Amino acid sequence: GIQVEQSPPDLILQEGANSTLRCNFSDSVNNLQWFHQNPWGQLINLFYIPSGTKQNGRLSATTVATERYSLLYISSSQTTDSGVYFCAVDWAGSYQLTFGKGTKLSVIP
Amino acid sequence: IAGITQAPTSQILAAGRRMTLRCTQDMRHNAMYWYRQDLGLGLRLIHYSNTAGTTGKGEVPDGYSVSRANTDDFPLTLASAVPSQTSVYFCASSDQGAAGELFFGEGSRLTVL
Numbered sequence: 001g002i003q004v005e006q007s008p009p010d011l012i013l014q015e016g017a018n019s020t021l022r023c024n025f026s027d028s029v030n031n032l033q034w035f036h037q038n039p040w041g042q043l044i045n046l047f048y049i050p051s052g053t054k055q056n057g058r059l060s061a062t063t064v065a066t067e068r069y070s071l072l073y074i075s076s077s078q079t080t081d082s083g084v085y086f087c088a089v090d091w092a093g094s095y096q097l098t099f100g101k102g103t104k105l106s107v108i109p
Numbered sequence: 110i111a112g113i114t115q116a117p118t119s120q121i122l123a124a125g126r127r128m129t130l131r132c133t134q135d136m137r138h139n140a141m142y143w144y145r146q147d148l149g150l151g152l153r154l155i156h157y158s159n160t161a162g163t164t165g166k167g168e169v170p171d172g173y174s175v176s177r178a179n180t181d182d183f184p185l186t187l188a189s190a191v192p193s194q195t196s197v198y199f200c201a202s203s204d205q206g207a208a209g210e211l212f213f214g215e216g217s218r219l220t221v222l
Contacts, residue, residue: 030208043199043213086152090207095159096142096167097207099152 002027002091006100013077013107021072021103023087030090032063032070033097037084046072046085077107112136113214115200121220122190130185130217132200140206141183142167143175145196146216152199158183159206190221 003026013019023032031050037043047054047061049070054061058077063070074081084104088097113134122128134141143155154167158177172194174186183202187194198217203209 033211035211035213041197041216043201043216045210045212048210088211095165095207096154096157097211101151 002029002089002094002098004087004089004098004100006085006087006103008103009101010104011106013105015077015079015107015109017077017107019074019077019105021074021085021105023070023072023100025068025070025089025091027068027091029065029068030092032065032090033088034061034070034072035086035088036081037086037102038080039083043086074105077105079107079109081105082107113200113202113212115198115214115217117217118215119218121222122187124191124221126190128187128190128219130187130198130200130219132183132185132214133181134183134200134202134212134214135181136202136204136212137180138202138204138209138212139180140203140209141177142201142203142211143173143183143185144199144201145169146199147196155185155198187219190219192221195219195221 005024034046051065058075060073084102086102088099116131142157144152156175158164200214
């Protein structure tokens with residue numbers, strides 16, 4: 001099956017700093033999604049982004065499918081950005097999304 | 110507010126007991142999923158259903174069963190709970206299966222003693 005690797009595994013930021021989270025995948029994918037799991041455990045879909053760039057407020061994401069990676073940018077980070085960020089991919093022949101292990105982000109005041 | 114409702118939110122269960130986790134969605138999504146989340150292992154798919162009346166096995170189906178009698182409901186049953194089934198369980202749905210945007214419920218924390 002496909003391998004999905006996220007980096008870094010852990011990240012600590014000062015409030016106001018910017019960050020880039022990376023998701024690499026080992027095979028062609030039909031789509032890619034980014035999720036945020038907040039400290040209370042809720043999983044929220046941030047982006048559905050099979051290719052190209054999308055922006056939503058301080059967050060943006062870019063997927064370069066031909067090079068098998070996606071980046072999630074967080075600008076001017078806030079403490080509410082803390083949590084775990086997962087990417088998940090849908091690859092050819094699969095009936096399910098395959099999730100990466102996540103990047104744990106801690107934003108400190 | 111439209112979305113996915115899971116019940117119970119939290120449950121402590123004696124080993125050997127039967128337990129059903131409920132999941133209801135009001136988005137009329139065709140596909141529904143059950144995941145378990147364990148520290149260090151991430152999210153793993155237990156069972157899925159691409160449409161009402163059909164179900165399939167995911168990565169970790171042993172000890173669990175599901176049914177999909179209608180579009181909205183997708184209950185997960187543990188026939189005889191074991192301590193290794195202690196986990197947080199998430200129900201999710203999508204309007205296009207794996208190709209569609211995935212939405213999650215709030216989760217059900219289950220502890221089997």
